[in-house]
Amino acid sequence: MAHEDANLLEMVNITKEFPGVKALDSVNLAVRRGEIHAICGENGAGKSTLMKVLSGVYPAGTYTGDIRYDGSVRRFSGINASEEAGIAIIHQELALIPELSITENIFLGNEITSMGRIDWDEARRRTNELLQRVQLREDPDTPIKYLGVGKQQLVEIAKALEKDVKLLILDEPTAALNEHDSQQLLRLITDLKAEGMTSIMISHKLAEIEQISDSITIIRDGKSIETLSVDGTVDEDRIIRGMVGRTLGNRFPEKSSRIGDVMFEVRDWTVQHPLDTTRLVAKNSSFRVRAGEVVGFAGLMGAGRTELAMSIFGQSYGVKVSGEAFMHGEPAKIRTVKDAIKAGIAYVSEDRKSLGLNLLDTIKRSIVAAKLGRISKGSVVDDLDEARYAEEYRKDLRIKSPTVEAGVDTLSGGNQQKVVLAKWMFTQPELLILDEPTRGIDVGAKAEIYQIIRRLADEGKAIVLISSELPELIGMADRIYTIFEGEITGELDAARVDQETVMRHMAPTQKGHAA
């Protein structure tokens, strides 16, 4: 530690206060040169605030403490200053412009010019080099909008590399990626490390952290709790204990054996892509869900799980070509979302911010939004009923907010997700389709959501759980369907299956993606 050059970055006693809140309280962080350093903590623990202090989003003077970077104390006045020093942040929300090409995005604001003219040939040549370095095989002229999230992430990293970065900060880099893309990204980070790159990685996926990081700093309630170096002794339970300050019991609640009759059934469901009529996003899909049963849907990103679910939910995606749905054995005519809600189906979307919630609304108004009829007389909304129900769900699901009048934008991801769940529970559904219900939320909130799912199943509801996290699927589901390229490729008993088997069914023609 004493050696001046061993640490690329030292943040010493960083304290950052907002009016009324101490977001960071004497946080210490030391990152060695050439290591992958993970930062763990629950949502709201202060990870992002710490990174904002480091990158100058909160400029010097608005916090106390020292940042020692590359041998000297630095006082960054803004993002530009930190970028100049070679610090680059890859944010959770990608900052690329969809209409522009890869090259244009990489050199945006940093154009190579000769006499005022942009030298596109040179830019393209350098882009090619960068793309090779991040192992992305795409034409540099491809517009960003044609790339998946995983590839966009790689472009972001290429953009950072172009700026001669010394310290790469990745904020939840794999949150939106499927298993395959995640593995590719993690491999890239490891490769960059071999080239001498220092990285800081913020992630909720503890398995990934365990897999690639050299040391882990745990932050809880704005304080740095401990720094662990990853050797054989650190496992997920150890990290979780540090993050929540206690040992969490079994992460997944006990499964129940009280599974009833078939409640919902879909036969030969086929859906066309909304724009490309030659492409089928769901092909002759048939599945069943019983009352009290949790059915998992496993598949790679883009396999068609969300598309199938949304198509069933009132044909909200694509064009339905054929297929029938049955509720309690009766054919269910579901043409609109309204029909679906009336039939007792709820769909919790994978993207709560853009599809699940109106972020301008209060908790109260969000909870009742999908079934105003339940609190209305005629077409007039009874605001007392509304407040009473909202309060009931707030308490029931333990949504952390002093009042239901608070805006949903003030809530953490986990609590927003609970509001979305409350919104759909309020519609009194019989079948709940939960699309990635725990994406991007912290360990504590995840456990709570698992409890809620279990409780709903125990109440006799049928649950479809779409998830990219295999341990979650195996831990929660009774049965798992695997989907590959729009087709259901397997039906597995969750009690007698391991991750590898599920993986094999999810990607029958590909091999070895499983970690």
Added chain:
Amino acid sequence: MTADNTKERRGFRASDIWLIFGRRGSLKQLSILGALVIIIMIFQIWTNGTTLSSGNVINLVQAYSFILILSVGMVMVIITGHIDLSVGSVAAFVGIVVATSMRDWGLPWWAGILLGIALGAAIGAFQGFWVAYVGIPAFIVTLAGMMIWRGAQQWVGQAQTVAVPDGFRQALYGYLPEVGPATPYNNLTLLLGLIVVLAIIFFQVRSRAKRKSSGAMLEPVWVVVARTGLLSAVVIYATLLFASGRVGTSFPFSGIILAVLILFYAFLTSRTKIGRHIYAVGGNRRAAELSGVNSRRTDFFVMMNMSTLAGVAGMLWAARAGAAGPGDGTMWELDAIAGVFIGGAAVAGGIGTVFGAVIGGLVMAVLNNGLQLVGVPTDRMQVIKGLVLLVAVGIDVLNKQQGRFSFIGIMMAKLKSGRTGGQLEQPQQTSISDKS
């Protein structure tokens, strides 16, 4: 219900003062309301008391009710995420068609009014169809509408002024008549004021009783008393102003129409399903659709509603002027849109209230009226109105920016924290966990 199981906070807290102005979300409107009061006071001093004289207040209602009516419709359009540039042209077109049909076909005044409403609705349905079902942005549809209906207006009226019959004028431009014993005041206006005060008291008491019976938290009694008193005082002051006008004038019919429309749309937007749908679609269209909201129908409704209201505004204007003319409604859309944004609506949609739009519309109306009284020429009037819009919305934007120094921002943050401290709901564990 006994006293022990009611949840009522006791004792005085300074922060409770804000409760007088409503329970939530009204702070922003409060600052606009403050701005309006300041503007009125400036003109009151500048005009040596003419601004708040009975004659001028009555004139203000009659001459500028169109801005308020348009603002009310426009705020719903803007909340949904659209805009309507055609309102001035639609108002003028409806005015000329109604005037011409009464002159040429001898339609009675009431049939003329019904025709005007129907025509406004039909135009709105036409524009709504393009917006909602074809998917052309409202900006373009109503830009086209702006040209179409302006041209059609001049076509129908042959670019001439067409007079409206007396019955039509009386119905829309008349006053509450003089009845009963001779007093220095207009008796019916006094009666109307009394009814409004009683209604305020009734609704305050009823709302409290309803909250009590449902077990919700109650606000301190003094807050209810103070709010009722404040509202009543304003109403009584206004009543006396309107009732003490020159003989033959009193509270105008257009004011009654305006008041009814404001109350109706305030209720519609805040307490009905369609109102919720408007906010839902404007806030997040896809999320609204996935919650079962028919977004197209919502788009159609707000566009149709706007043109209907524009028709009403056009008829009020024609009644006041005694005729429908080719220059009617020119640039009305700008006053209405400005009023809506001064009233706190967001360009991107999802945010705004009818109450805010009314205050914003009043700001525009008072500016128009006051500057005219003072004798500022129209050219400079435009400059001032433009600057007021810029400053009003600018302050709003600065308020929303966090972390940047702004005196008003800090003041507002203080007020706000005081207010949330005085929320009615039971105190719970107060950690909102994620602010990272």
